Amino acid sequence: MKNITLIAIIVLSFFTSCKEEKKEVVTEETQQEVKISSSLKWSERMALSIMKRFPKARDVDNHKTINWNYKHGLLALSFEKLYQETGNEKYFEYEKGYADDLIDSTGTILNYDIEKYNIDNINAGKILFFLYEKTKDEKYLTAIKTLRKQLENHPRTNSGGLWHKKIYPYQMWLDGLYMGQPFYARYIAEYEDGKNFDDVAHQFEVCYKQTYDEKTGLLLHAWDESKQMGWADKTTGKSPNFWSRSLGWYVMALVDVLDYFPEDHPKRQMLIQQLNDLSTALVKVQDKSGIWYQVPNFPDREGNYLESSGTAMFAYAFAKGVRKGYLPSEFKDVANKAFDGLVKELVKVDDNGEVHLTQTCKGAGLGGNPYRDASFEYYIGEAKRVNNLHGTGPFILAALELNR
Structure with missing residues (x-):
């Protein structure tokens, strides 16, 4: 009996030892797998770095609660484009994972309240078109239609512009054009037989006219039709300063909306002209490093700094604008200069190849x-972050457009 017990102990110890040895081997292999090769393109290097830090897209930026968020939508869209470029399913699954964590089987969006009429909440809906096309899961279409319903009833300025949020009445911000219009345009193209493109164009017409600065050719961050806000000029309603990322949102909105505008639509050329005029004005305030400042027209003012997200957005928009024939070819050089500046000045790579913006x-x-208050001091005083979603998503998009 003692001999049998001893044999059992020896056998058990052997298998336990094998398991532990196997576990060590797997751990070692796993550690080798997470090293990100410098031979990959920047788009994949950044994407893999993000996945390494956050296995689920919903957790990026360490939000206390998961929510339907424009920033995560921007990141998920960049993974969608990366999947379409590489065919690597893990990028698609990362995008899909975000949608599935936020949308239940009935198509209900977690923590989304239509009555808030927040234009930011439309942005993540862009990823749902591709998810529905690829999977045919009706929950995605249900969510798409919910977001379209928000736009249908969204409050507007007297001039027909969509408010940025219900809590910001009669205001249009440059950011909002990116948040709402590419989704709106795609919905019109795919589900409304092209009706309402005039309304999409009108959003750009109103916002451009009301935020345009004749001296620089740039667009100010926002406009308050009611002129009630403390930051609003009492004559024009314009905010007092330029912000690089808001300008980035706007040019990205233009190149993405144009994907869906019919070539024979009478307002198409207006959108292309806006893109050309604004891009030309932006080049004039590009720093010699290739990067744009947080407040782009005051490079020498104390406290101003070279900011990564706006620069990545400009690089993406200019590169895509050239590829699609909207911008002259020299803007490709501007985009590459911007990307070079980001990589040289603002990208850090650690020993495991992990990329940080x-x-x-x-x-x-x-x-x-x-x-x-939209003062210069306000913009330069806002916190700076490493690997913030506002920058990493556009960085991937720019890298893809430039094939870098």
């Missing part, structure tokens, strides 16, 4: 509590 403004808005 630095000097991204965490966020900048207007009004609210505590009150944001």
